[in-house]
Amino acid sequence: MEASGQRLSGVEGSQHGHHLRDRAFSLTVALSTVFALGFIAEIVAASRFIHLTGLQGLVIIYPxxxxxxxxVAFAQVTWIDRIDRQKAFVRVALGYGVVFIIALVLIANPSERLSIIGTGLACILAEQMNFLLPLIVWAMLGDLFNAAESRSVFPWVITWRYAGQFVGLVIASFAPLLLTQLDIPLYTLLIACPIGLIALAIFLPRSLKGRALNQSHGEQENIQESVKSAWDFVGGVKAFRAIFITSSLVFVAGSALEGTFLSQSADWAKGSEAKVEILYGSTLLFVFIICWILQRSAVTKTMEKLDIPGSLALLPIATLIGGVIIVAGVQVDLLGVMLIGIVAWRVPWWSIDDVARRAAMALVPDQRRARVSFIVDLVPYGIGLITAGGILGIARAFDAPIIAPALAAVFALAAIPASRVAIRSWADALLSPHLKRRKRLAER
Structure with missing residues (x-):
């Protein structure tokens, strides 16, 4: 009788899981497509930019x-939680699609200066595509699921997001082999971005008809009031404040490591844009494969064992390890060693850290979730790029590439105590009046 009851419970759990996945399907497709386009844009644009400008270009384009x-994040927090998420997504996707067309026109211009400007614009758009659009989609997913449901369905969403990443990475990594044979410029791959963005702007609202997402609360706020509202939440919950500080330090370190690897890859490629693109794309493809394996085998178990703050604490440690490895790689002048360091930093960022962040955002009330997500997720990355640009500039000024990964390791080391604060204060955070969904979490 007991065994029969267990089987019945298993069937009900399976049916519940299928129901959750059905609810998340259209948003999962949108997320996968965004990441496919974003990774094509990131790899193609970054490879072309570092090929044209070298390290000097990164010192400028990162900040x-x-x-x-x-x-853009501060501009969007004034309206992202006041209008339907679908409308927000459509406006941003169409806007980026139009700007991508402008970037392509500049890239194709025979003037090298205009081509560099267009490529730099594409790099900036790629960063925003990989952060702003996914944050809006994740906010919509947060509207559909409470914190307990998110622990069940978000790992599945992440797994299918990997499918989009895989497509984008494969295209960006191997298309140069064909395009160079056909004598077609590598930047033509970027044409997929405006086409895909416009298609998503049309597809997603239709697929979400009848879904219960957030409703506009109609409050008219200026940018100062909106930012203050989001920051009051972050500042008022000690654990989230610690997560913000940890993220800022980690992304400074990670961006500096990424810039070092890109500049060293350009030196290794000896003037070949195709080689840079193939190497960078293949590296990220390798990272993807590891993340997919972890997602299938270890991420959910790790989340259950360490909970959200413990899972987020893994990235600073991994980034420190990656920084030390890249320092060694620069010292012995072996790109393969540096590649291992990039893998050490990227794998936890794309896997356990990403899932934990999404689960943390599910605790934030609907009317604040998107703007808080912008503050906690996006602003630290922006700070990371700006600061990493300065770090790379110092390395270039002293003609000492080893300075950048060494300073990155210092920032990663500083992030570890901040992550410990988040762990220690998490139990108190769940009792905070700011987290209106805390009761749902307790019901799981």
Whole structure:
């Protein structure tokens, strides 16, 4: 009788899981497509930009990209929680699609200066595509699921997001082999971005008809009031404040490591844009494969064992390890060693850290979730890019590439105590009046 009851419970759990996945399907497709387009844009644009400008270009484009992320995020927090999420997604997707067309026109211009400007614009757009659009989609997913449900369905969403990443990475990594044979410029791959973004702007609202997402609360706020509202939440919950500090330090370190790897890859490629793109894309493809394996075998178990703050604490440690490895790689001048360091930083960022962040955001009330997500997720990355640009500039000024990963390791080390604060204060955070969904979490 007991065995029969267990089987019945298992069947009900399976049916519940299928129901959750059905509810998340259209948003999961949108998320996968966004990441496919975003990774094509990131790899193609970054490879072309580092090929055209070298490390000097990263010193300029990193701060511009970070500043752009922060400015756009602050602009969007004034309306992201006041209008339907679908409308927000449509406006952003169409806007990026139009700007991508402008970037392509500039890239194709025979003037090298205009081509560099267009490529830099594509780099900035790629960063925003990989952060802003996914945050809006994740906010919509947060509307559909409470914190307990998110622990069940979000790992599945992440797994299918990997499918989109896989498509984008494979295309960006191996298309140069064909395009160079056909004598077609590598930047033509970027044409997929405006086409895909416009298609998503049409597809997603239709697929979400009848779904219960957030409703506009209609409050008219200026940018100062909106930012203050979001920051009051982050500042009022000690654990979230610690997560913000940890993220800022980690993304400074990770961006500096990424810039070091890209500049060293350009030196290794000896003037071949195709080689840079193939190497960078293949590296991220390898990272993806590891993340997919972990997602299938270890992420959910790790989340259950360490909970949200413990899972988030893994990235600073991994980034520190990656920084030490890249320092060694620069010292012995072996790109393969540096590649291992990038893998050490990227794998936890794309896997356990991402799932834990999404689960944490599910605890935030509907009317604040998107803007808080912008503050906690996006602003630290913008800070990371701006600061990493300065770090890379110092390395270039002293003609000492080893300075960048060494300073990155210092920032990663500083993030570890902050992550411990988040762990220690998490239990108190769940009792905070700011987290209106805390009761749902307790019901799981």
């Amino acid at each position: 511009l990209g970070g500043l752009g992320l922060i400015l």
